[in-house]
Amino acid sequence: MTTPLIRGRGLGRIYGALTALADADFEVMPGEVRGLVGSNGAGKSTLVKILTGAVEPTSGTVEIMGEPVKLGDPSEMIRRGVACIYQHSNLAPAMSVMDNVFLGRQPVGRFGRIDKKKLEADTRALMAKHGMAIDPLATVGNLPTVKQKEVEILKALALEARVLLMDEPTGWLSAADVARLHQTIRTLRASGVAIVYISHMLDEIFSVCDTVTVMRDGRVIAECGIAEVRRARLVELMVGEKLARDSAAAASVARRPGGTGEIRLAVRDLSKKGVFRDISFDLHAGEILCLTGLIGSKRTELMRVIFGADRADGGSMTVAGQTVDFHSPGAAMAAGIGFVPEDRHRDGLMLGLSMTDNLIMSTIPQVCRSIFLDRSRVAATAKRLVADLAIQPPDVNKPARLFSGGNQQKILVGKWLNLGPKILILDEPTVGVDVGAKAEIYGILRAQRDAGAAILVVSSDLEEVTTVADRIAVMVSGRMVGIHDADAIDRSRLIEEIGGVA
Numbered sequence: 001m002t003t004p005l006i007r008g009r010g011l012g013r014i015y016g017a018l019t020a021l022a023d024a025d026f027e028v029m030p031g032e033v034r035g036l037v038g039s040n041g042a043g044k045s046t047l048v049k050i051l052t053g054a055v056e057p058t059s060g061t062v063e064i065m066g067e068p069v070k071l072g073d074p075s076e077m078i079r080r081g082v083a084c085i086y087q088h089s090n091l092a093p094a095m096s097v098m099d100n101v102f103l104g105r106q107p108v109g110r111f112g113r114i115d116k117k118k119l120e121a122d123t124r125a126l127m128a129k130h131g132m133a134i135d136p137l138a139t140v141g142n143l144p145t146v147k148q149k150e151v152e153i154l155k156a157l158a159l160e161a162r163v164l165l166m167d168e169p170t171g172w173l174s175a176a177d178v179a180r181l182h183q184t185i186r187t188l189r190a191s192g193v194a195i196v197y198i199s200h201m202l203d204e205i206f207s208v209c210d211t212v213t214v215m216r217d218g219r220v221i222a223e224c225g226i227a228e229v230r231r232a233r234l235v236e237l238m239v240g241e242k243l244a245r246d247s248a249a250a251a252s253v254a255r256r257p258g259g260t261g262e263i264r265l266a267v268r269d270l271s272k273k274g275v276f277r278d279i280s281f282d283l284h285a286g287e288i289l290c291l292t293g294l295i296g297s298k299r300t301e302l303m304r305v306i307f308g309a310d311r312a313d314g315g316s317m318t319v320a321g322q323t324v325d326f327h328s329p330g331a332a333m334a335a336g337i338g339f340v341p342e343d344r345h346r347d348g349l350m351l352g353l354s355m356t357d358n359l360i361m362s363t364i365p366q367v368c369r370s371i372f373l374d375r376s377r378v379a380a381t382a383k384r385l386v387a388d389l390a391i392q393p394p395d396v397n398k399p400a401r402l403f404s405g406g407n408q409q410k411i412l413v414g415k416w417l418n419l420g421p422k423i424l425i426l427d428e429p430t431v432g433v434d435v436g437a438k439a440e441i442y443g444i445l446r447a448q449r450d451a452g453a454a455i456l457v458v459s460s461d462l463e464e465v466t467t468v469a470d471r472i473a474v475m476v477s478g479r480m481v482g483i484h485d486a487d488a489i490d491r492s493r494l495i496e497e498i499g500g501v502a
């Protein structure tokens with residue numbers, strides 16, 4: 001038996017009345033990829049943050065290679081070879097790849113200047129060793145997301161990380177990029193690195209992990225080899241029997257391609273130079289249209305134009321038969337369009353404000369009596385949304401930043417649903433959302449659809465697209481290449497059309 005590379009025992013973390021993590025035992029062997037799964041708020045990130053030193057546990061110990069470590073000290077953890085990669089990049093976008101990889105430790109030559117030649121050579125040598133190929137001189141901000149992830153991994157490797165923690169690393173990656181990242185992970189595994197991989201995408205867990213740890217309500221509730229567990233069982237462990245049944249049922253709800261037949265939004269030959277071209281489609285009342293494609297296929301750019309955040313330079317749009325030309329998101333909102341943006345951290349939530357304030361922000365005029373906010377009505381609205389969306393914990397006064405990722409996403413969706421938009425556009429609405437909450441969000445979207453809303457969902461998650469769509473539109477490099485009834489196209493044809501890999 002070898003010693004675990006990293007081992008935590010009896011780890012716990014309490015925040016006031018809330019137990020984020022309780023008595024967790026956790027270990028990873030060298031050359032093991034351990035999946036960490038569980039519902040939103042289960043305590044996965046808390047565990048990882050304890051292992052990075054970012055959070056000090058209220059109880060428990062951590063050993064690396066059998067040696068105890070001082071907890072709550074990030075620099076100690078880095079020194080001991082623990083590195084972490086998050087969904088949101090921690091790189092300096094304006095700097096080169098090599099400067100990022102060796103940030104603060106660049107080799108210095110004569111006159112105290114950075115020795116660029118050596119820096120480049122060191123970076124190339126490191127990449128060669130780990131089977132990666134990125135231009136060391138490229139500016140990080142110009143690289144595609146998956147390459148940026150690789151730079152982050154390189155940076156960890158340059159620090160001689162032996163333990164690599166990945167907290168939802170693939171949030172905004174396309175299927176092809178996920179496959180690439182998994183290839184990198186396999187190379188690292190072969191060299192004896194211990195990897196912890198958090199994801200809500202069970203396909204990914206089954207594709208790259210050797211073992212899996214399941215967490216629920218702050219506890220580790222199961223551990224097993226990946227070959228020993230079936231998907232349905234894993235879902236059941238994570239969310240319980242009832243939600244597992246709901247999420248299976250969510251996949252088989254009747255579709256309504258074309259909705260009521262009433263055209264709510266018509267887009268004709270919409271173009272923006274160098275971005276997208278000749279986009280035409282109809283969105284009907286009472287249907288969910290999913291727009292899929294690779295990252296970079298310009299779906300978000302198209303949504304931004306439809307929502308008035310950017311201008312087109314050709315084509316036209318009508319909303320409920322009226323020609324529109326939005327100069328601002330405010331104008332689009334006034335016409336009844338709601339928009340749930342892709343990046344909740346940047347565009348969506350006011351992280352410092354309470355959940356109540358976030359929920360009502362888009363609807364202030366509706367809850368105002370005279371010039372004073374009607375506090376009791378606001379509170380009632382917040383309470384209803386919290387119940388409808390099963391937001392956990394149901395504490396309406398807690399600042400948004402203290403909710404887990406998936407619950408933040410529900411707050412964001414709830415904020416727009418509260419406005420009762422005629423057209424609701426959602427860009428990657430369930431990134432970071434657990435299987436149970438996904439089923440809940442799909443249920444909410446279907447209820448809105450059945451109440452007559454026209455819903456447009458941008459999604460890279462094929463499981464999501466094939467589950468929730470009534471019709472599916474595919475974009476490739478700024479062109480719309482096909483629109484299908486969801487029942488009339490199978491997954492492999494869809495993947496082919498998107499141009500990704502299976």
Ligand SMILES: Nc1ncnc2c1ncn2[C@@H]1O[C@H](COP(=O)(O)OP(=O)(O)OP(=O)(O)O)[C@@H](O)[C@H]1O
Binds near residue numbers: 045392402403406
């Ligand atoms: N700084 C904090 N203060 C108060 N509560 C916190 C804090 N950080 C986390 N929590 C709470 O601890 C619990 C566990 O959160 P954690 O972020 O570990 O969940 P998670 O499993 O990573 O969820 P997700 O899948 O949504 O990312 C949640 O209920 C969360 O609201």
Ligand SMILES: [Mg+2]
Binds near residue numbers: 044
């Ligand atoms: Mg998390």
